[in-house]
Amino acid sequence: MSGLPISESSVFTPHQSGHLPPVQQFAQQQSPYHAATYGSVPVTPVNAFAPPLPPLNTSASQSPAGDSRTYTPDGERAKPKQKRNKPTLSCEECVERKTKCDRGRPGCLACIKRQSTCKYTHVANLIADASQKDGGADRQRHMVKPPPAKIRKLTGSFDGSSSSPSSASGIKQVRTDLFSKFHHRSPRETSVGFGSPFLQSQVPFSKQTPSNIFGIGSSHPFTNYWTCQGGLPEVLAVLPSKQQADILIAKYFECVAPVYPFLHRRTFYVAYERFWQLPEKERETADADLIALHFALYAMGTQFMQFPAYDAKSSSAEFLASAANQALRIYSYLNRSSLRALGAQILLCYFLMNDNHASDAYAWSGIIVRQAYALRLHRDPDIILPNISPVEKHTRRRFWQAILHQDTFLTVLLKLPPTATHSDVSIDSLANETEAEAQDSTRYTGSSARIENLMSISVIAPPQEVPKQPEPHILPHQRITEDVDKADVLYVKSLWRLALKVQENLCSPVSLSIPIAKNPRAKTTLVNSFREIWKNAPSFLTTSDYETLRQMAQNSGRAVRQNLFFTSNYYHCLMIIQAFEDAETGVELNFRGALEAAHEAIWTYFKLNDFFGGDAGVWWVFQHRAFEEAVSAISAVDFLTIANVDILAHHDRSSCNPPGE
Template identity: 25%
Template sequence: MSTVPLDPPAKKRRRPALACEQCRRRKVRCDRASPCNHCSKSSTLEQCTYVPIHVPKQKRALPPGPATTVGPVSILPAPAPTPPHSQCSTGNFLPVPTSSSTPVTVSESGVSDVHALGQRFEGVALATGQTSSSTSERIVGQAIEAVNTTDSIPKTRYYGRSHWMNGLSLLPAGFENLVNPKSTTSNLHSLLSQCKILGRRIKESRLQSTSSTNPLDVPRSTADSFLEHYVSNFEPVFPILHIPSFKADYDRYWNDPNQVSTVFRVQLQLVLALGSCLFDDTFTFRNRASRWVNEAQLWLLTPPEKSRMTIPGIQIMILLTLARSVCGAGQDTVWVLTGLLLRTAMYMGLHRDPSKIGDGEMTVFRAEMRRRLWLSILELNLQSAYDAGGAPLISSDDYDTLPPADLDDNSLTNEPGDSTLGGRADGGSTRLSAALALAHSLPLRLKILRHANDFRARDSYSETLRLNSELVQACHQLSKTLERLSCSPSRAITQFYASLAELLAYRCFHTLHQPVIMRLMSDPKYYFSQKMYIDGALKIAHISGLDWAQGTNENNETRPSPMTALHTKDIAANERLSPSNDNRNDAQTSGNNTKTLQMPCSPASSLMVPECS
């Protein structure tokens, strides 16, 4: 009887290690995050690293073809926990940090995906003998594109075409140093990881002290300074409160805190939080302001929700939205809160003009306060959508509320009067004049934001040029109006109001031209968009008080934002990546033949608000 040789037992494949190297060394359970829970709480701030997932050799072989051809490469997902109820959808996605109050940055899981894909592209490039400089730009560009189109990354967020993250493709070398943990030219990745760990600890310490509204723990002299900073800097552009009534309740609070309602205490905390950010250059009251903002957020979420649908309740929602943006307390998710604010206001009928509600016999005070609140809601909704790269979710056809009248707060009375004063002025300039001058461009800026973030708009450059022409005219008119108001005898409009209003308008040039600026690499006709992009950045730098010649601040009225300065410098440096001068001249000649490309004046050199003698 012959024996049939048995097949050798199949070699068992070793299970890949999913825990990080640090947890495996400590022999503790790892949650597979990046960084994991134990590494985040480690006092040594060591990095959380994972062993690369093993891939069989036959799966890593290059596809047949010419030596210069690179086949499709799939992204190896970084070890990360998958939420039990997570859902994935197709779109332009990148992961977000766990904490809602973390500034908008490239998250750890997104960094791992880009790095893994970059390593595989780099290996292929070295095999084909390509140069290191061209390989670096191609690696990061293809990595960003691949991550943006991935639809299976957990903890995702949709970044619209106008989001600043999409501008990273303009800086391939800098982005590679930021996301590559093994970079030999920079330690940015290590510093970024340490900053994130420290940031999470700071936020945890702030949340531990959050409770219901507590008495103020600042002396009245400091609170008076906070209140004055708020009234002088925020109310002229975002009219929210009736200042005489608020100051009367403010005095009653200091006489006896029990004489005022909880609603006023929440309003007061938010007002002081906003004023504290301008108290000094270092924002020494940041922790206290964050606690006040968190307490207001907690109060807003407590039931019943219908009790918040009042004028004081909507004022708290507006103040909370503004405070989260200014104080850095979860500003990356303000667009979500603004959506709730917008729908709550529409549920209360603020989108309808007071003259068309009921019998039209609303008092001047109520009618004008409703118009002011709606104007502030529209502006905040627009600015948060710009920051988030999202659609405004409203158009000028969805409301008929008139702009508020240019009246002082003392002119608003509770006596029955003419409720159709909206849009009319008393002949002079008031504290509200800057907001009204900016409000004229609201419909246009809504159109620009909707056009820039329309994912169906692929070949609509003619519409971009048309909107650019209208935006240049609107900015020119805004600057002329602000110049006239700032030089009026009443001097109700200061340089700060004018600069803030111009800043909110000029940022639209970045939103409008960012989706098409990268096409310049293949088609020189888009050079006009890059020119407007750079001119807008230089104008914003000028408004922020950034002196390019000396690198110092000329005045103390405004401080240049670090992110604004960084973006401006990077955009100007990107001029090196433009096509040849001959192609630029051809593009400009083509633009001169089109009337929509004609600019009345350059945004970088004119439309300034001069100082009045």
């Protein structure tokens, strides 16, 4: 290794070649790697086409009598070969005990087991620090790694039809099913009928069975109520009244915005009020992406409204979502986009999940991520758009965080690879909404601050100014307080950090059937890194006492909703890590840790249902997580029950044996 101290001893000790043939002496001096193999063995040329050896001065290459030193063919004394001083990278305790050391830091696994002090030499610490800098996690954070050559055979099926063990022999099956059944399941195989290889000749008779990706949502998500020539006026014809729209928007900002606060409330309400102030005929000239955003908010708000019957609520919400989709089609959202169109798609993706169309939501989320990349939302606006207004920078960062969060926690539920993985937007760059408004002189006009060209015709001959529309009257519910704004930023940053950790350590490995942890120490380190995120989160997000949260929900439901969503996501991911096991690498399943994490995660589901009158029944992500957590908890309890029965049976048998046996 270059840069290390070198000793004076030689790596290869040459033979005392005073009586060797000249050809062997030359080979010995030219190639020390082969010197030990030469002696009385004849030398065989490596390459038959190599040029002949040059003439040798044999008298100069032989050493004087009684001199063991080696000389060159020119008669000069050769310098002694120096041996590389290989440093000791293992800890001092393992070196002294002559045991295998995994060289982990701050302590190796062997020292942890024997509870001894783990200490490394100064050179070993320097080499470890250099290797971490050169090949650290930052370089390979977004690299897709190939799966190992041997992937352990997975048991269990998607439908959970594996037989439950009835004796101690079934313990191993439960241990395998606990993780593999719900975190490494394979898609259902679908039977596809194939005829002869010449399918073109059998087109009228060939039929292939379509594959339902996740087993739900087999129908088209949006019912078609629209004609080809209706256009935007046809969509505007089904607008709710202003009073109904205000109720649905208020319900959205009460139930959805606290959990996914990506819309700038003040900017939205300005555009919203101006739209409703327009005469009915002039509304037809409005932007289609604005209409799509309005209908998406109406659809989400309807899902949280109380209706006498579920079918009435479902049909009303689906109708409004269909109108939002039609407005996006009129806007031609597949070949152009805007922040308003992107916001409508983000909300419709959650709507589809809540409406039992997870397959369509996953396909839609792929379009959202690609359009976000096209709009360069993954780039920090201070780098690529330094001249836009502070509110625009704030909005772009919030939109990217919402897309990143949606993509990450949807893929971790579906066991699929994440897509929103490439970004240079810094978490710490996220500012408060009120601070951005205070720095932005154009915050309420909908325009952006631009550096104007002083030689442009608009400056030399300024056009006649168009009278501006009066700004709508600001109501208390159309703005947020500074305290709520600061809490939102803390919530977004905590969720952002959790999403990045989940992307790298859960989504990508699980989607490729790669082990989450390659050894027991790596699993412990991963668990500690997740707990560090929980430790650094603000206290209002980590409070778990039921009575405290109930009182908070009566005063401020926003903070409690954020608490429950952050807690549910965190403990669900922690449960997946604790439930992971790999017999080949010695990674054991932590039943106690998995059971405790599953309990805390399920408890948040019931808290949400108790505090907010059934909101947990609307959020598909909450229901799906609670189902996985319940199954994992039941599997853990089953294993512990079987294990206890086996231990008790063994204890009973041993108690009947005579002493000493």
